Amino acid sequence: MQPMKILMLGAMLATLPVGSVAHAQLLETPATTTALTQFKGYAVSGRTLTRGKTSVTLDVAGGRVVGLLVHSDNPQDVARALAAAWGGAEANVSSLAQTLGRAGVRQEARSAQGLRDDSDGSLLRVRLSGTGGAERWTAYTALLVHPDSAFPAPTNAEGNPKAPNVLRVFSDFQCPYCKELWDTAHRDWAARPNVYRVIHHHFPLDFHPNAEPAAIASECAARQGKFWTYADLLFGNFAEWTRLPSAATKFSDYARSAGLNLASFKACLTDPAPRATVRSQQAAGLRLGVQGTPTVYLNGVQLLDHTDPEEMAAVRAVTTAVPNAAQVIGARLGTLR
Secondary structure, eight states: OOOBOOEEETTEEEOOSBOSOOOGGGGSOHHHHHTSGGGTTOEEETTEEEETTEEEEEEEETTEEEEEEEEESSHHHHHHHHHHHHTOOGGGHHHHHHHHTSHHHHHHHTSSSOEEEEETTEEEEEEEEOOGGGOEEEEEEEEOOOOGGGSOOOSSEESOTTOSEEEEEEEOTTOHHHHHHHHTHHHHHHTOTTTEEEEEEEOOOTTOTTHHHHHHHHHHHHHTTOHHHHHHHHHHTHHHHTTSSOOHHHHHHHHHHTTOOHHHHHHHHTOHHHHHHHHHHHHHHHHHTOOSSSEEEETTEEOSOTTOHHHHHHHHHHHHSSSOHHHHHHHHHHHHO
16 A cells, blocks of 8 residues: 655645655555445445545546545544545544644635645645534545646657557656666567557756756757667666766767767757757656656656556556546536536
């Protein structure tokens, strides 16, 4: 079970034991979710669980839970339902309930927009209405599925444009974990072009001094139709250039190996356009919440572990179903406005 997500309640940060992305039960089957310890004592009817004045409804796409809606007269049951959705232990419920009970959180939940948080792989909406004994909580948490428009325009893509699954990889050429992905998972994805469309997005990290120059060089290779060939050379010679104070000479050597027009390549390196492309993609990644590399999105969903076939299968199931996760979640959000 994955640990609970960090819950950003307005300007407040509840410091609970958490992980970086909060899928957890949001990708499990309804049967697995309803059997959780947090729902012990609840009556189950279809996709709805009830106990006293609390009801929990599961939104499902592709046979998997993609959203959880809770109505309750107390923050403890709201916290219990959210903990279940995020994979948190029962021990976390009291801390989360206390957070929901804070004056600032309650005030934001009563605002016109309610309390909103779209981060760490899931979205959250919390509203509080009524007073005294008539107080009523409504909370909804769901898988965060980013639309295509949230990502940078693809400049480097491989695979069938009509492939049913799109993998967007935010990567840094000087990152050892990105090289590992390139040598393993990426080779598998590239070998199945009718299953996966792979899009590379630049996200050079500040503490990798050669990362942005490498990204710019790859964009110059892309101008000559050789991005993937050049990227393969960068990762293939990772140990050769990543520790150098400056890798400019090596970048030219790789351009020659890739069969590029060297004069055009070198002229491109001083053109501001490739740098602008790299930084634009990095900025888009920051807006999405990318914090490190590699960060991989499958059909708009950030993966916890791109090496986990079960997670990938679950994400594929919910995002290619009819209706798909985005449609199911969007319909539910429409009822909460």
